[in-house]
Amino acid sequence: MTTHAEPATEPPVSAAEDNDDETTTDPGWFHKAVVYQIYPRSFADSDGDGIGDLPGIISKLDYLQKLGVDVVWLSPIYTSPQDDNGYDISNYRDVDPIFGSLADLQQLTDGLHARGMKLVMDLVVNHTSDEHPWFIESRSSKDNPKRDWYWWRPPRQSPVGGGGAEPNNWGSAFSGPAWEFDQATGEYYLHLFSRKQPDLNWENPEVRAAVYDMMNWWLDRGVDGFRMDVINFISKDTSLPDGPKAEGMLFGDGSPHFMSGPRIHEFLHEMHLEVFAGRDKPLLTVGEMPGVTVEDAVLFTDPARREVDMVFQFEHVALDQEDGNKWRPRKLRLTDLKQSLGRWQEALAGRGWNSLYWGNHDQARAVSRFGDDGQYRELSAKMLAGVLHLHRGTPYVYQGEELGMTNMSFGAISDYRDIEVLNHHREATTHLGHTDAEVLAALAPLNRDNARTPVQWDATRHGGFTTGAPWIAVNPNTSHINAAEQEDNPDSVFSFYRQVIALRHAEPVVAEGDFSMLLPDDEHVYAFRRSLPGSAAGAAAGVAAAPGVQLLVLGNFSGEDRTVELDGGGWGDAEAGADEPELGHYPAELILGNYPSDGAGTHAEITLRPWELKVFRRQHNN
Template identity: 60%
Template sequence: MSDDWWKSAVVYQVYPRSFQDSDGDGVGDLRGILSRLDHLEWLGVDVIWLSPIYASPQADNGYDISDYEAIDPTFGTLDDFDALLTAAHARGIKIVMDLVVNHTSDEHPWFLESRSSKRSPKRDWYWWRPPREGFEPGAPGAEPTNWRAFFSGSTWAYDEESGEYFLHLFHPKQPDLNWENPEVRQAVYAMMNRWLDRGVDGFRMDVINLISKVLPLRDGEPLPGGLGNGFPLYACGPRNHEFLQEMHREVFAGREGRFLTVGETPGATVDDAVLFTDPARAEVDMVFQFEHVDVDHGPLGKFDPQPLDLVRLKAILGRWQAALGERGWNSLYWDNHDQPRVVSRFGDDRDHWAASAKALAAVLHLMRGTPYVYQGEELGMTNAGFTSIDQYRDIESLGAYDELRAMDVPEQRILDGLAAMSRDNARTPVQWDASPHAGFTTGTPWLPVTANHAWLNAEAQRADPDSVAAFYRALIALRHDEPVVAHGTFAMLLAEDPQVFAYRRVLGDAVLTVAANLSGQDATARVDAAHGSLVLHNLGADTTPYPAGAGEVPLGPWEVRVYLARQAAR
């Protein structure tokens, strides 16, 4: 196996809570995942990324960890994990863990010790600061900085016992670790090494570009409502690359070639990503960038979605493809546990559900980079269709609702935004069959199953050679069979076309041309497909060669055509 095996791999994200329940308590678990490995093997994926399964109070569905080396009883035991790891490896599938080390739970022993006294040896393991001078401790405005938290409100929580505040960029139950303290870093590296020794195959590193803060901590640019934008002061901070290089030396040096590392890097620019992923710098293999999934955010942010501007989306993705060509590597994704379902977001889940799900899959998977499939994405699962705030469980969505209502935004506008963009859209249970609760559980699911599971489910699609799942399987096989998909050059075509997403990949004598109509109207892709054979098509069986009128590919609504040509060396 080559050191960069992950360039030809496809990663499948499992959100354990919603994947498969084995014991009828309504929450997915490790034994449930084990029972569905045959589906993932059939699909052809190479890696499973597990969202957090560690011990946690579940304030943020496991992204608040109270013990990095214990499995939360909700999901099972370490024996269950070992059984899953062994069974996955027997099928040639690797397991990547979620690494959440920007913050812990406030119930983690490290934080409990840190909070116990100002003189605690672990006090400096977290960010503690006194109230702002001249303000009553605990009163509005007394927070050490004016930063706004990701989940609304201030990033500072007051601890009455010690009279100081602790920093939490996310929920108050997620205090930030102080990576300036070398003891913190060594404790994290030791934990990572123990997981690798246990047999895991790498890490997805949660918000890893937030671990270095600009010192001294200070106010950010004021925002409407009285808080400030601290993001420039804690994202891609001054020691971020130093910390990741140290992590590589302490954890991965001498283990190269086996593992996959991907850093989640909200707000990172192309230039940042080149530094993070340049192999010569030994930091991470690839990053998750957010620019393309911020493309439809409106004036009020994420929950004010705007119609997709395809030209702008292509410009973003094309820029990332170009920048991470020779140095670095792209990760490719539409969906994950933090994003709504792409077929409802950028596709057409009403009139062209299957065609748009397949077209969006093709344009993503055949770009240069490692594709990520989020559970249910391979089925074309749609948004949840929630209509009332009472149906939501996600703390981000609930916080946004309260915040926008306080701004006098009309309730229906807020509910429309949540219906389109809430993280709960990605967290409804996987739709395995048409039975009650979609075969996910024999009990009551923690989040309701989407109503369309009666016809949109894995069992029906596995039996249908023209299904969305069969198309994903063909896409994955094409990546494995044709080196041009993983290793070819990339050239965006028709950059200004508002309907067509087209590009070309070249490796040696292989030329792969992708032409997709991402609209509900007929279109023409004015591209030269080099007289190739049609190797992938989303509208049923079609062996039509490149059209006789060279230079134009006619496309129906949401149609994608992928041509592969072999050309003589020039």
């Protein structure tokens, strides 16, 4: 087994060493882009088998173009046994028949490109399926050439009755131990997720070469980049030591030994050189990185280091959980959210880049989690869109979010489909002493199936998703929350998302401006300022000279009126005095709101109605 190197804190090679291999296209194109995530099995079903597919996605391309997004991120459609809904891949170079064919994927790629959109594929290379040919070979014998492509270890003691002591005490993210005993060879293999998802051994250069070759194959077919699943898990401490074990837990926490591990920066830089460098079109690389720190994210996303363009971090989506345990939900404090997001904005301001999201296929529905999915569903969905998209970073829209889709009410464990939920329910009721009712109540707010119910296209049976029986139930509220009702309604959540996306495209300050958090201690109002100096604003807009531009964003995260006082009117300069309703020499304009406009400019004191969003714009000389 190869030994590891020390953690990399500087670029593995200098920028000059591989500068000649860099692309010649605009490296910051994604600053103005908005990404839309599609979870294929729940998006649109074309053939009535109850599972969404590629032809279904193709039929909705005009809808995506109307929304105005720039990039479509496609969750895995590769050949898979579907143990974890496609995140267990058995063939990286083909499409699973339940989704269609390579020809369908090419048609989708071409259709997106014809409409000015790009395609980003989900890439899962921390692990494969146990049905992948690589693993089938690896487990066939201890001396197979691919044995070292995965993490195999002998038992701590001689196997007894077909099993033995696991090589360490790590637990799987999907409950149970992170090791599975293989009877034929008498050893265990590591799986940080399902037992059907064995971890690849990235210490082996043959593994890395095979992965890079596969990635190049997809880029050569026209794909525009990758969102890389748990990519910061690929480097592990090769001694595989035990992890700390909390009281009452069945297994140890191995994350200190594989999250952003010893060689992670080296591996990602090598990937950049072998796959992305020198290509003549804009590409996007996104690293999903559970547990990533701000300090590491700066290194990962610093353009000079050539690793990834941005990371998905999980800090803000763990704030409504006790000790980061999603099965122990708690009420979110807005001050915690502002502190977290503000810290990431500040840390990545000088170098690096943020991703912005409320939800995805692994998170509960945004309006149910951060807003009010009852009386104020539409208002809070719009407010959440405005607040998120006007931060500095690239925003992500998860399918149905643009409609204000909500969490689902699941009545029994049999209604769920997610392996994470099913495994936790079994462990909690059989080993941890909890009742079925207790576990179901804990599962309800944050389970992943909340986001995986089918997209609600219309008010017909099964929401227009399928003519057959859907693989998971459609939310009954499709009768009044659906795309058909919203697409041509100027006051709908969908239309508001179009406005927010258009604002990013039109206003350089949204993509490139500085970020300043305001009212950090206010428990109900989220407020911030975006600023772009005149010279920068002019250059970004492609004109010789232009005034500076500022945006003031205010969002009420409550169901009551809230009055706030803003020093200098919120603009951060002396000329915007508290007694100047029009902000001194620089008048402000309300450019976006989720209530009918009252025509008022900004004042030092502003009252926001329940879940109200107000976005003001002003120009000024620098």
